[in-house]
Amino acid sequence: MLRTREAADVDAQDPDHLIDLTLVRPTIVGATISVRSRFSAVRFLAILCDGKPWATVPTFPRDGGDGITFSCQLPMVDRDRSMRVEARNAETQEVLGHKAFDVGPLYNSFGLSAALVLDGAHGPLMSMLGLSFDGVKLVISGGQLPPNGDPSQLRVEFDAGVAYTVEYPLPSPDFETHYWYWPNAGLSGIRITVDLLACAPGADPFRFRLVYPDLESLGGEARRKQAATALVPTARTVYIPSNLSSFIGFPGNITQLTRVQGHDSPQSVTFTGYSVFRALEAIMARHGIRASTGTTVLDWGCGHGRVTRHFIQNWQDARISGVDIDAENAAWCNENLPDGTFSQVPLWPPTSLKAASFDVIFGISVMTHLTAEAQQAWLEELARLLKPGGLALLSFAGPGAVAFSSFWRDRPWWDAWLRSGFDDQQSDLALQGKIPDATYYRNSYQMSDHVRSTYSKYLDVVAIELEQFGYQDLAILRKRT
CATH class of the missing domain: 2.60.40 (Immunoglobulin-like)
Structure with missing residues (x-):
C-alpha cells in the first residue's frame, strides 16, 4: 500500500476546515x-x-x-x-x-526517467493469476494497471444474467514496484467474485472483459508510433476454465512449472494456460483456422503442456503436436498427454518434423528467450514446417516488457534500446542444467518495427497485437503461397 503521512485531526465542528493534504x-x-x-x-x-x-x-x-x-x-x-x-x-x-x-520528475534509483519509460509503454498491463472455487463462488484475482492512471476508468463486463461483484482498486505493492513509472500502479489490485448459484440459467459466468478508454493522456511520440503500426487494446477478455478435468495432472516436480511460467500453483497454470488457449482460438478463427478433422497444430515450446492440454481437450478432431528443447518437459508431455504428439528438438534447427505439415504453429514466450541469430534460424524452420497459407502466432517481449524491467535499467541501456530496437544481452537461467548450452537461453526484447523488418524475411506479417499475453506482444504471421 502507498504510505501516507499522518495529518492533524480535523475539527468536526468547523465546516470550513479542510483535509490537510x-x-x-x-x-x-x-x-x-x-x-x-x-x-x-x-x-x-x-x-x-x-x-x-x-x-x-x-x-x-x-x-x-x-x-x-x-x-x-x-x-x-x-x-x-x-x-x-x-x-x-x-x-x-x-x-x-x-x-x-x-x-x-520521477526517476528510478539508476537515474531513468519515469516519463521516458511511460512514453513507450503502450498499454495498461493486466495480469489475472488467482483462481479459487468453493463450490458456490468463483473468485478471480490479479492486477490491472489503472487506465490513464485513473482506476475509475476501468469497467468489468460479464454477459447479462451473471451475478458478480468487483473489488477494485485494491492495494498492490508488487505492481507499485514493477510499474513504478505508471501513475497509481499501487492501486492495481482487483478481485472479482462470481456467485454461480445466483446466475441466471444460460448465462456465461466463465468469461468477462476488462474495458478501458483509449490511452491518449499518457505517453507521447513513442506510444503514437506504436499505435500506428500495431493494434493497441482497449479491452481484454479473460477466460475461466469450466471443466474441472482441466485441473488434473501436472508435473510433481514444481520446477517444471516454474521454468515455464514462473508460478508453481496448478490453479494459476491452468487458468492462464486456458485463457491463452481461448485467445489463440479466437485469433485463429479470425484468420480462417478452426477445430476440424485434419487440422494440424504445433505448440512450439510446449513446456509441460500449459496451453497444449487445452487444445487436446477442446480440439479433439485436430492433430495436436508439441516440441521443446527441454527434454524433461517434452518427455512428461509424451507420458501424460497421450492424445498429443510430443518430442524434443535441438537448440538449433533443422528438426526432424516433416515440411509443410502444420496449419498453425504457435510459440508463447519462445522468441522472448532467443538471440537475434537463433530467432532467424527458427523463423526459417517454422516457415518450412507451415503449409502454404499456414499461420504462425509468435509472442515477443516488446516495449511493455521492457517497461516492466525498467526498475533495474539505467539511462545508457535505455538509450541503446531505443536506438537498436532489440536487446538479447541478458542471460536467463531458467533452463540451467536442462539444456547443453548455458549461454543459449536469453531475455530478449524487441520493438514492433524490428519484428516487422526481421520476421517479414521469412513470413508475411499480417498484424501485431500489443500486450496480448501479459506484457508480451503477438506477431501474427502467414506463410506465403
Whole structure:
C-alpha cells in the first residue's frame, strides 16, 4: 500500500476546515483522516490537478481502525514546477482539501526517467493469476494497471444474467514496484467474485472483459508510433476454465512449472494456460483456422503442456503436436498427454518434423528467450514446417516488457534500446542444467518495427497485437503461397 503521512485531526465542528493534504513522496499526495472528522465516511476522492480531473481513488481504513487514509500519485512532469491539487468527495463533489505543491520528475534509483519509460509503454498491463472455487463462488484475482492512471476508468463486463461483484482498486505493492513509472500502479489490485448459484440459467459466468478508454493522456511520440503500426487494446477478455478435468495432472516436480511460467500453483497454470488457449482460438478463427478433422497444430515450446492440454481437450478432431528443447518437459508431455504428439528438438534447427505439415504453429514466450541469430534460424524452420497459407502466432517481449524491467535499467541501456530496437544481452537461467548450452537461453526484447523488418524475411506479417499475453506482444504471421 502507498504510505501516507499522518495529518492533524480535523475539527468536526468547523465546516470550513479542510483535509490537510501532504506530499508524502515527490509524486504522491495523501492524508490520514481521523475517525472524528466529518470526512471519515468518504469512500472515494476525486483528485483534480491544476483544475483538471485527474483520478478517482478509494479511501482505506487506517491502521487500528480509527479513521481512513488515502493516497494518489500525481501526473508525471518532465520539469520542476508548481501543481495545485484539489480533493473532492467523488459522490457529492464537495471540496475537501486543496494545496499547491512543488513537484518534479520521477526517476528510478539508476537515474531513468519515469516519463521516458511511460512514453513507450503502450498499454495498461493486466495480469489475472488467482483462481479459487468453493463450490458456490468463483473468485478471480490479479492486477490491472489503472487506465490513464485513473482506476475509475476501468469497467468489468460479464454477459447479462451473471451475478458478480468487483473489488477494485485494491492495494498492490508488487505492481507499485514493477510499474513504478505508471501513475497509481499501487492501486492495481482487483478481485472479482462470481456467485454461480445466483446466475441466471444460460448465462456465461466463465468469461468477462476488462474495458478501458483509449490511452491518449499518457505517453507521447513513442506510444503514437506504436499505435500506428500495431493494434493497441482497449479491452481484454479473460477466460475461466469450466471443466474441472482441466485441473488434473501436472508435473510433481514444481520446477517444471516454474521454468515455464514462473508460478508453481496448478490453479494459476491452468487458468492462464486456458485463457491463452481461448485467445489463440479466437485469433485463429479470425484468420480462417478452426477445430476440424485434419487440422494440424504445433505448440512450439510446449513446456509441460500449459496451453497444449487445452487444445487436446477442446480440439479433439485436430492433430495436436508439441516440441521443446527441454527434454524433461517434452518427455512428461509424451507420458501424460497421450492424445498429443510430443518430442524434443535441438537448440538449433533443422528438426526432424516433416515440411509443410502444420496449419498453425504457435510459440508463447519462445522468441522472448532467443538471440537475434537463433530467432532467424527458427523463423526459417517454422516457415518450412507451415503449409502454404499456414499461420504462425509468435509472442515477443516488446516495449511493455521492457517497461516492466525498467526498475533495474539505467539511462545508457535505455538509450541503446531505443536506438537498436532489440536487446538479447541478458542471460536467463531458467533452463540451467536442462539444456547443453548455458549461454543459449536469453531475455530478449524487441520493438514492433524490428519484428516487422526481421520476421517479414521469412513470413508475411499480417498484424501485431500489443500486450496480448501479459506484457508480451503477438506477431501474427502467414506463410506465403
